Amino acid sequence: MKILIINGPNLNLLGTREPEIYGAQSFETFLEILRTSMPEVELEYFQSNHEGELLDKLHEAGFSVDGIVFNAGAFTHSSIALADAIAAISTPVIEVHISNVHRREPFRHHSFLSANCAGSIVGLGLEGYRLAAEWFVRKG
Numbered sequence: 001m002k003i004l005i006i007n008g009p010n011l012n013l014l015g016t017r018e019p020e021i022y023g024a025q026s027f028e029t030f031l032e033i034l035r036t037s038m039p040e041v042e043l044e045y046f047q048s049n050h051e052g053e054l055l056d057k058l059h060e061a062g063f064s065v066d067g068i069v070f071n072a073g074a075f076t077h078s079s080i081a082l083a084d085a086i087a088a089i090s091t092p093v094i095e096v097h098i099s100n101v102h103r104r105e106p107f108r109h110h111s112f113l114s115a116n117c118a119g120s121i122v123g124l125g126l127e128g129y130r131l132a133a134e135w136f137v138r139k140g
Contacts, residue, residue, distance in 0.1 A: 001040065001140075002065045003133050005031070007047040008054055008073035014098075014126075021099050023125055030126045034133065041137060051075055055085050062089025067136035069129055071096045076111045083112040092118040092139075094132035098125055 007027065010017060015026035027047070035043050044065070046057050054072065061068065062085070070093050075082055086093050093116070100123025101108040114120050119135070121128035 001067075001137060002042040002044065003067045003069060003136050004044045004046065004057075004061045004065045005069045005129060005133075006054060006057055007045075007071050008075050009049040011071060011073055012047050012049065023098070025126060027126070030129070034130055037130070038133060038137070041133065043133065051079060051081065055081060058082070058085040058089055062091045065091055067091060067133070067139075068093045069096055069132040069136075070094070070113070070117075071098065071129075072113060076101075076113055077107055078112070080112055083116050086113060086116040092136075094118055094135065095120040096128040096132055097122040098128065099123060 011027065014022055015024055031043065031045055048054050048057070054075065058068070068091050072079065072082055076095070076097070095111065095113050095117040102122065111120070121131055124131065
């Protein structure tokens with residue numbers, strides 16, 4: 001099984017960016033732990049701060065991997081283009097947010113992506129990525 005994890009803008013700063021919201025662990029450290037705990041799964045990772053690169057990655061992988069775990073960061077609340085890309089690909093996408101966006105600023109309460117995703121996980125920290133990956137494994 002092959003799962004792609006995609007992180008959007010500012011998520012390259014995990015571990016140092018607002019640790020009271022996003023935690024103190026870097027994503028790279030978390031990813032190594034996740035890979036160790038799921039040796040039967042090929043976990044690919046891509047991060048970009050650029051919307052066009054995220055679109056290109058969805059188009060590139062969206063017909064060849066078994067699942068995509070996607071944290072679009074702030075683009076969640078603004079990008080119709082990313083929503084359209086998710087709708088256009090055949091690979092199911094799970095939307096993940098580290099913080100509980102519904103307990104934050106009102107503009108974060110709406111996701112343009114959710115309607116085109118297989119599901120959404122919010123507010124469970126980095127554990128949300130693990131839960132999404134496990135869902136793909138169970139789904140087979």
